[in-house]
Amino acid sequence: MKGIPTDVIEATILTLELAVVTTGMLVTIALPLAWWLAFPHRWWKSMVNAVISLPLVLPPSVLGYYLLLAFGPTGPGGWIARLWGARTLAFSFHGLVIGSLLYALPFAVQPIQNAFHAMGRHPVESAAVLGASPWRTFYRIAIPMAWRGVVTAIVLSFAHTIGEFGIVLMIGGDIPGQTRVLSVALYDYVESARWHDANMIAGGMVMFSFLTILLLSSLQNRKRRHTS
Amino acid sequence: MRIHRLIILALAITGALISSNRASADPLRLAVAANFIQTAQQLADEFMQRTDLSVTISSGSSGQLATQVREGAPFDIFLSADTQRPEELVSSGLAIASSRFTYAIGQLVLWRPTTGIPPDEQMLRNGQFAHLALCNPATAPYGAAAIETLKAWNLYDQLRPRLVVAQSVSQALELIQSGNAELGFVALAQVSRLKEGKYTVIPESLYSPLRQDAVLLSRAGENIDARQFMTFLHGPQARDMIRRAGYLTPNGEQEAAR
Structure with a gap:
């Protein structure tokens, strides 16, 4: 498009890429995890739940700090990075994906878990009585019945990954095309007084967030109409 | 009724906190x-x-x-x-x-946390590293000085893909100390008293004071x-x-x- 600098476009594409990859992986992880957490109740499942939910409460700088240590050559991230000949997971797209996964995990797990809870054990037990395998029960009964939770999880994961800032700032290294996502680019533009570009990104973010909330509330309204 | 009381209590506490904060010198x-x-x-x-x-x-x-x-x-x-x-x-x-x-x-130094020979121009030229940390040249003068130095050594274009940019010299040091970047440009004052690592002071002629x-x-x-x-x-x-x-x-x- 005319008038949009290439580095803004680059940051936008990178951000969307990150959000799509993260959301895809999150939903894949969150579906079985939420299912496992939803029933039956065990005290140690509450522990797992609490650990998953930590990013809701922790400042992103705390998460970023630990990730910086974990990604280095002496941490687990360094061992993984050695698989493809790098020495750290920081400053790379892979590193951002891992950071975003951890950060957005509660936003993906909780809505799905709540949906499974709301569904209750009854449909699952009926399916079992009728001879369906647990796996078949999961993807033919549970997931279709919890689809609103799944959609909410997708929207929230996507939105939170787009809006991620603190972690990326600490582990990203601000590399164009690799780790300079929109939120960091906006920060850079404000710092270097590129007000026009900053306004463009900030305005776009406001629009995007507004649409996200609108989408979520319309989903919830439909759900209410459905249940009443 | 109860909620009303709670709200009033919360307001009272907030007010007390604010005023006590104001009162202290x-x-x-x-x-x-x-x-x-x-x-x-x-x-x-x-x-x-x-x-x-x-x-x-x-x-x-x-x-x-x-x-x-x-x-x-x-x-x-x-x-x-x-x-x-x-x-x-x-x-x-x-x-x-x-x-x-x-x-x-200020004095700019090239620092790396490992022992052995201090990092210098030749080490950068050999390129046996993945990431060189410096701070944002747009906001931090030490970052601008680092870029000037790299340009003076004719290494800027070659090393550009390996530069990782921190928001301040403190963060640049943090990126190196955590091992994520192997070496970087920081301030002498940050590393002169550290027991770990080696540094080279960059000649002042290479960057604006x-x-x-x-x-x-x-x-x-x-x-x-x-x-x-x-x-x-x-x-x-x-x-x-x-x-x-x-x-x-x-x-x-x-x-x-x-």
């Missing part, structure tokens, strides 16, 4: 460029011992701090890492012109404590501490010329 607030934070803390400790006043320090890159001052941050004194930002604040009427002076001249200016901000124009700190910063003891931390200080002639 305002400390002297310094905004300090990240490279100078450790030295500023030592200076502040010394000053507090002498005067019984309390001093708080906020740090960030010079660009961030200057922006915060423009947005009305309650700082009394700004210790920048450059001369340009204090000058700009003076010309926008946010700082007092007569108070501006160079308190330190890192003259760091201090300025009294306009909101503290009538603040006697703040003026007292500025006087202390001019004094021989402070200059001595600054030099020991790894900075140069302007010689007498330059001082007199201002």
